[in-house]
Amino acid sequence: MRIAIIDTSTTRAAIISDGLREAGLTDLVIIDHAAGLAAQIERAAPEVVLINLENPSRDMLEDFFAMSRALARPIAMFVDQSDAESTSAAVDAGVSAYVVDGLAKQRIKPVLDLAIRRFQAFSRLQAELAEARTALADRQAIDRAKAILMKRKGLDEPAAYALLRNHAMRSNRRIAEVAEAIVTSEALMGDMP
Amino acid sequence: MSNTLMRIGFLPLVDAALPILARELGFAEDEGLDLQLVRDITWAAVRDRLMYGQTDAAHMVAPLAIATALGCDRPAMPLAVPFVLGLNGNALTVSTALAEALMLDNTLGDPFEIGARLKLEAERRVAIGKPLRFGVVHRYSSHNYMLRYWLAGVGIQPDVDVEITVTSPPFAADALACGDVDGICVGEPWNSIAVDRGVGRIMLATAQIWRRGVEKVLAVRLDGRQADTDATERLVRALHRAAAHFVEPGNTEANAAILSRSEYLDAPRETILRATTDRIRLTQGADAIHYLDFMFQHREAANFPWRSQAMWLYSQMARWGHAEASEVGFAGAAQVFRPDIYRSALAGTDAILPGASAKVEGANSVPRGASSQTGRLILGEDQFFDRVQFDPDRAMDYLEHQRTKPMI
Numbered sequence: 001m002r003i004a005i006i007d008t009s010t011t012r013a014a015i016i017s018d019g020l021r022e023a024g025l026t027d028l029v030i031i032d033h034a035a036g037l038a039a040q041i042e043r044a045a046p047e048v049v050l051i052n053l054e055n056p057s058r059d060m061l062e063d064f065f066a067m068s069r070a071l072a073r074p075i076a077m078f079v080d081q082s083d084a085e086s087t088s089a090a091v092d093a094g095v096s097a098y099v100v101d102g103l104a105k106q107r108i109k110p111v112l113d114l115a116i117r118r119f120q121a122f123s124r125l126q127a128e129l130a131e132a133r134t135a136l137a138d139r140q141a142i143d144r145a146k147a148i149l150m151k152r153k154g155l156d157e158p159a160a161y162a163l164l165r166n167h168a169m170r171s172n173r174r175i176a177e178v179a180e181a182i183v184t185s186e187a188l189m190g191d192m193p
Numbered sequence: 194m195s196n197t198l199m200r201i202g203f204l205p206l207v208d209a210a211l212p213i214l215a216r217e218l219g220f221a222e223d224e225g226l227d228l229q230l231v232r233d234i235t236w237a238a239v240r241d242r243l244m245y246g247q248t249d250a251a252h253m254v255a256p257l258a259i260a261t262a263l264g265c266d267r268p269a270m271p272l273a274v275p276f277v278l279g280l281n282g283n284a285l286t287v288s289t290a291l292a293e294a295l296m297l298d299n300t301l302g303d304p305f306e307i308g309a310r311l312k313l314e315a316e317r318r319v320a321i322g323k324p325l326r327f328g329v330v331h332r333y334s335s336h337n338y339m340l341r342y343w344l345a346g347v348g349i350q351p352d353v354d355v356e357i358t359v360t361s362p363p364f365a366a367d368a369l370a371c372g373d374v375d376g377i378c379v380g381e382p383w384n385s386i387a388v389d390r391g392v393g394r395i396m397l398a399t400a401q402i403w404r405r406g407v408e409k410v411l412a413v414r415l416d417g418r419q420a421d422t423d424a425t426e427r428l429v430r431a432l433h434r435a436a437a438h439f440v441e442p443g444n445t446e447a448n449a450a451i452l453s454r455s456e457y458l459d460a461p462r463e464t465i466l467r468a469t470t471d472r473i474r475l476t477q478g479a480d481a482i483h484y485l486d487f488m489f490q491h492r493e494a495a496n497f498p499w500r501s502q503a504m505w506l507y508s509q510m511a512r513w514g515h516a517e518a519s520e521v522g523f524a525g526a527a528q529v530f531r532p533d534i535y536r537s538a539l540a541g542t543d544a545i546l547p548g549a550s551a552k553v554e555g556a557n558s559v560p561r562g563a564s565s566q567t568g569r570l571i572l573g574e575d576q577f578f579d580r581v582q583f584d585p586d587r588a589m590d591y592l593e594h595q596r597t598k599p600m601i
Contacts, residue, residue: 053238054238058237065266066332088245091242091245
């Protein structure tokens, strides 16, 4: 069963294809998003197309699929009413799929389920990554603000941190925001007495 | 009592105005609705979210609502159209190179005259093996069917003399800019954005092809839950008030400012204002011209879902092989539009309620009165550019005539 993967995120496409390969589905084609989607799909002749729900090319692709049917290559949307649960899970996860009409459902379901899990894992990964990046940026700003306060006010480190924290609490802001403001003002006015 | 949550999918287009204003100006809240708007960039995503429960209603191209309800290329999904979000408002914009070849000046020309010039250019391009290619926003879009109707009417056979491809609205100007297509048929503000970028020139307004052409509709999912009927009716009332507000001349500036915001259209306020006040800039830097009823959002009971509008769209879907040519198909399409919900929602309000549920489309060479249950209904001039009328009682004959008529 040949599966084509189209995704605006190349990282996610790689994560999905890894998952499918591990599950023994090795006949995979990753469609390059840059050029001629329709022509690439035509050449690859997949039986299943996995695509991210928000992919900007979907209207064009659906038109292409409808035209292909006119050329006796029937493709229909997989997600149908008879499998509502799996379908909502797919939409929630942001996966969309098209399959050749008549392909046995029990063969497709594992593919879709796997794609859903990989999409979800990717979202979690991104959220964690964003969190980690924020935490790192926060840490750096706080360290720099502390250093500025220590130098300018002659404080030791615990006192500098306490000053930051107390100001944040009083002004109802995050410590990192206060630190950011100190770093910024130092950058602009650091040369002033 | 807390408000009922209702999520509405939309594409960033000027005719998504009514649900946006219903939320922003409190009309929805007055009806006990908490409207949340969910923006997408393809109609496929808007449809999927509606079908699979991520939204409750959607701003949608009318033929897509019909195709989805009838199951044209996938399992049928029951949905209803209780409210039309507007008529027309689209344009046909061509690349500056094609505009030069067609010798377009700074007016909206006669559709027949421009068509005759386009036919010659289309023939020349076929002869050199590079046929003209037009982008429409969806296979099942009024844009596709209006363009095809006009092309066929001036002797240019779609899919044979010119290619027609699909490009989503936010990418239409880019497709024109990079030469993927020679023309686009799209809603505002995307024509004006192409013009202001200097990559396109507006050739025709779709209102020149059909003076009162049905455009976006409100589609709601029918999943048998009784409570939905009540919420749907409240939504219809909120949209009705938003529509009345939208067309008041004193409100246009403030409306455009809301629509332009980053969470809605994310487009220049001035560009949106031009479209909503029927002023169209045809070429980069030119003065905008006034074209009456370029967009038509409310007067003449424009929000009423006439079953005959759905049937005309179905006639074109069948004409181009996108749907089956049958009485059953016409009847199914007519059932998707729900004047009964519109009437029941707006009974007892100031809304004009038409007496009939279908009319002959394109039949008014001058404005004339029509029967109504409440309010006084005058339907304005409504003709197709070729003056052919669509009688819903003779839909199969109309279709048969179009399919067998020899090309000019």
